[in-house]
Structures are given as C-alpha cells and as structure tokens.
Amino acid sequence: MLRNLIFRTMEMLMVACLAAMVTMVFTNAALRKLSDYGLTLFGGGITVSEELSRILFVWLTxxxxxxxxxxxxxxxxxxxxxxxxxxxxxxxxxTSDILVLVCCAVLFIGTWRQAPIHADNIAPVTGMPMIWVYGAGFITSIGIGLIVVGRVFRVLTGRITDQELRQFAGEVDDPNGLPKGHVE
Known part of the structure; x- marks a missing residue:
C-alpha cells in the first residue's frame, strides 16, 4: 500500500515535470517565432524556461x-x-543486486561529496542553488537502493517468489505475473 502510494507519487511528479517542460519549451518557441513577425511579448521569450526545462529533465530522468x-x-x-x-x-x-547496491552507494557518496560545492553554486538565470539539480542523485540512489535492499533481504531469508525470479529472467513483463505477450 505505502509502496504503491510512493510510486504513484513519483509517477505524478514525472508527469508534472514533463508537462511543465513541454509547456515552457513550446511557449518559449512560440514567443520567439512571434517576435520574428514583429509581435514581441515578454522580450521575445521567457529566459528562465530553458534552464528550468533542463533542471526538470534531470529530475524526470x-x-x-x-x-x-x-x-x-x-x-x-x-x-x-x-x-x-x-x-x-x-x-x-x-550478485546483480549487490552490484546495483555498490553503484547506488557510489552515486550517493559522490552526490554527498559534491553537495557542499553545488549548494554554493548558483544557476545563472534562475538563481537557484545547483544542489537542486545535482541533489536528484540522492533520490535515485536511495530509491533504487531501498528497492534492491528489500530484494536482497527476501533472497537471504528465502522469501523470494517464483514470480520475482521470472521477472528477473525476463520471462514476465507484467508486475502482476502475466507472461510475456499475454493479451487480455
């Protein structure tokens, strides 16, 4: 239940990022095109839209x-x-999960070490501290790390299900256990 709520919230965050990116880039492109025809609104474009769309793309990813x-x-x-x-x-x-955990640890430690530097770096247009960009590494390393730790725990305690093993092997596409190519 909590897991589904967390993933649903993350999916909604992704939708919001994508919608904001599309809106900003389209609006900026339209304003620039209008300024080519002599109708200049907002100085011919919204200067923060490019920088914000890049930041949102990082978070989306x-x-x-x-x-x-x-x-x-x-x-x-x-x-x-x-x-x-x-x-x-x-x-x-x-073995795969242990390697993923190592990668998550490297990402987290690297982000942690870079955080003080990026907290003081300011984005040129928006004035945001760059930790808002590079801090996404914390979310990813912790999120994937927790998923993998749960799976490692289930393996070590013998609670890994046959469905999870089939998903790992690519025999199942659907998280509900439906076989590959299954159409309802």
Missing amino acids: FVGAVVVAGQWGHLGVETLVGKLRGRARIAAMF
Missing part, C-alpha cells in the same frame, strides 16, 4: 530511474539468466 527499477524495467542479461534455473538464477539475482 532520475525519478524515472527509480520508478523503472520498481517495475523491473532496467536492462538485464535476460538471455543468460533465462537459461539458469533454481539456485543459479537466485545467485545471479543476488
């Missing part, structure tokens, strides 16, 4: 990475893992 991780959507070596059975598949999942 990093939050999207967490959402996709929760849906088993990231790239994997499904051809190899699909040939494994039983404990070999569990070992592959465990």
Whole structure:
C-alpha cells in the first residue's frame, strides 16, 4: 500500500515535470517565432524556461530511474539468466543486486561529496542553488537502493517468489505475473 502510494507519487511528479517542460519549451518557441513577425511579448521569450526545462529533465530522468527499477524495467542479461534455473538464477539475482547496491552507494557518496560545492553554486538565470539539480542523485540512489535492499533481504531469508525470479529472467513483463505477450 505505502509502496504503491510512493510510486504513484513519483509517477505524478514525472508527469508534472514533463508537462511543465513541454509547456515552457513550446511557449518559449512560440514567443520567439512571434517576435520574428514583429509581435514581441515578454522580450521575445521567457529566459528562465530553458534552464528550468533542463533542471526538470534531470529530475524526470532520475525519478524515472527509480520508478523503472520498481517495475523491473532496467536492462538485464535476460538471455543468460533465462537459461539458469533454481539456485543459479537466485545467485545471479543476488550478485546483480549487490552490484546495483555498490553503484547506488557510489552515486550517493559522490552526490554527498559534491553537495557542499553545488549548494554554493548558483544557476545563472534562475538563481537557484545547483544542489537542486545535482541533489536528484540522492533520490535515485536511495530509491533504487531501498528497492534492491528489500530484494536482497527476501533472497537471504528465502522469501523470494517464483514470480520475482521470472521477472528477473525476463520471462514476465507484467508486475502482476502475466507472461510475456499475454493479451487480455
């Protein structure tokens, strides 16, 4: 229940980022085109729209990475893992998850070390501290890390389900366990 609420909120954040990006870029392009014909509004464009759309794109990408991780959507070596059975598949999942945790730790530590620098750097147009851009690494590393820690815990305690193993191997597209190519 809480997991679904968190992922739903992240998906809504992604929609809001995308809608704001499209609106800003389209409006800016329209204003610039109108200024070519002699109708100059807002000085021919909105200066903050380019910078804000780049910042929103970073957040869209990093939050999207967490959402996709929760849906088993990231790239994997499904051809190899699909040939494994039983404990070999569990070992592959465990190894993969440990490597992902290492990457999450590297991302978090790197973001942590860079945070004081970016807290003092100011974006040239909006005047926002750049930690608002680079801080997205915290959300991604913690979000994906928590997802993977939960899966590692289920593997270590023997609670990993057959459906999760099938999803890991790419045999199931749907989080509800429907086989690949299943159409209702």
